[in-house]
Amino acid sequence: MTGLPPFEQVLDRYGADVWRFAAAQAGPAHADDIFQETMLAALAGYPQLRKPDSVKSWLFRIAARKAVDAARTRSRAPVPVAEIDAAAAVSAPPDLPEEELWAQVRALPPKQRQAVALRIVLDLPYDEIAAAMATSVAAARRNVHEALKTLRMEVAP
Amino acid sequence: MTLDEHLARLRTQLAGKAADQGLLDVAYTGLDSPLGPLTLAATPLGLVRVAFDNEPLEDVLGDLARKVSPRILRAPGRLDEARRELDDYFAGRRIIFDLPLDWALTSGFRREVLHATARIPYAATSTYGQVAAAAGRPKAYRAAGTALATNPIPIVVPCHRVRPASGGAGRYRGGEARKLQLLRLEAQEMPSA
Numbered sequence: 632m633t634g635l636p637p638f639e640q641v642l643d644r645y646g647a648d649v650w651r652f653a654a655a656q657a658g659p660a661h662a663d664d665i666f667q668e669t670m671l672a673a674l675a676g677y678p679q680l681r682k683p684d685s686v687k688s689w690l691f692r693i694a695a696r697k698a699v700d701a702a703r704t705r706s707r708a709p710v711p712v713a714e715i716d717a718a719a720a721v722s723a724p725p726d727l728p729e730e731e732l733w734a735q736v737r738a739l740p741p742k743q744r745q746a747v748a749l750r751i752v753l754d755l756p757y758d759e760i761a762a763a764m765a766t767s768v769a770a771a772r773r774n775v776h777e778a779l780k781t782l783r784m785e786v787a788p
Numbered sequence: 789m790t791l792d793e794h795l796a797r798l799r800t801q802l803a804g805k806a807a808d809q810g811l812l813d814v815a816y817t818g819l820d821s822p823l824g825p826l827t828l829a830a831t832p833l834g835l836v837r838v839a840f841d842n843e844p845l846e847d848v849l850g851d852l853a854r855k856v857s858p859r860i861l862r863a864p865g866r867l868d869e870a871r872r873e874l875d876d877y878f879a880g881r882r883i884i885f886d887l888p889l890d891w892a893l894t895s896g897f898r899r900e901v902l903h904a905t906a907r908i909p910y911a912a913t914s915t916y917g918q919v920a921a922a923a924g925r926p927k928a929y930r931a932a933g934t935a936l937a938t939n940p941i942p943i944v945v946p947c948h949r950v951r952p953a954s955g956g957a958g959r960y961r962g963g964e965a966r967k968l969q970l971l972r973l974e975a976q977e978m979p980s981a
Binding site for chain 1 (some may be wrong): 791792794795798799801802805806809811812814816849850852853854857858859860861862
């Protein structure tokens with residue numbers, strides 16, 4: 632029987648990717664909160680996770696959900712970015728080397744934005760993107776395809 | 789600030805939140821000691837594991853994940869008191885550990901043997917037969933030896949104070965040299981407090 636690895640190892644392996652994914656969805660200013668919400672929810676459910684092999688897709692399904700929740704909360708109570716209290720953050724979010732690309736990603740329609748981040752940042756297959764977003768596989772492909780077209784990137788077959 | 793540094797801070801913050809929400813089942817940290825680097829782990833009940841560096845950290849944490857809970861994070865805060873008391877002990881300033889312990893990694897007769905061992909005073913020694921008797925099975929000195937060689941909380945539960953009646957230091961989870969080092973430490977005269 633392969634048991635679940637210590638959660639510290641999950642953070643080692645996927646922590647940076649979860650943060651990058653959150654930043655791609657909501658911008659670096661909101662990535663910290665999404666990261667914490669995701670990891671706390673993951674910790675809560677972790678001992679019940681049946682398949683240790685599925686930790687990665689399970690974790691990013693939670694992250695995708697938390698990013699959507701965060702966007703909903705923001706749309707109900709919009710806060711201009713300039714007014715966000717920088718002192719409340721543990722530290723200034725780092726500059727991402729690909730910042731320009733992610734700014735373009737964040738400008739995409741929500742479904743495309745989520746799908747393309749799951750595909751590019753996390754390298755999830757289309758069936759898992761569909762599962763994470765509760766869409767059909769065909770819709771997942773279409774979302775990624777449209778996003779990539781907008782980003783003027785080469786579309787992988 | 790790099791993403792790695794930023795994430796390190798986020799993880800520190802996460803450990804605090806997880807503990808507040810009752811989601812941190814096992815917290816661990818490292819401690820430098822005269823016996824080499826130690827790993828300390830605690831549950832909300834108390835200190836559950838002390839490991840020497842002859843056991844790989846991955847094995848120590850993997851064992852805790854299987855036997856206690858996989859909700860394990862590096863979180864030094866919960867171990868602050870244990871670190872302080874161990875530092876004092878190694879400096880010769882402390883002869884009794886006043887720490888809550890979690891015996892989750894041991895059970896049955898082995899746990900009884902370790903309870904008996906925990907009562908042996910500083911600088912005193914006992915034999916495998918004596919702790920077996922104290923645990924209720926005077927003839928089970930071999931089983932007592934196994935219990936002590938697999939003590940999950942060495943140093944704090946002082947299995948180094950138990951020696952074979954035939955002489956010598958006897959087995960020790962951290963190796964015989966460390967057992968002798970602890971016995972020498974305790975044989976020194978305490979500086980007047």
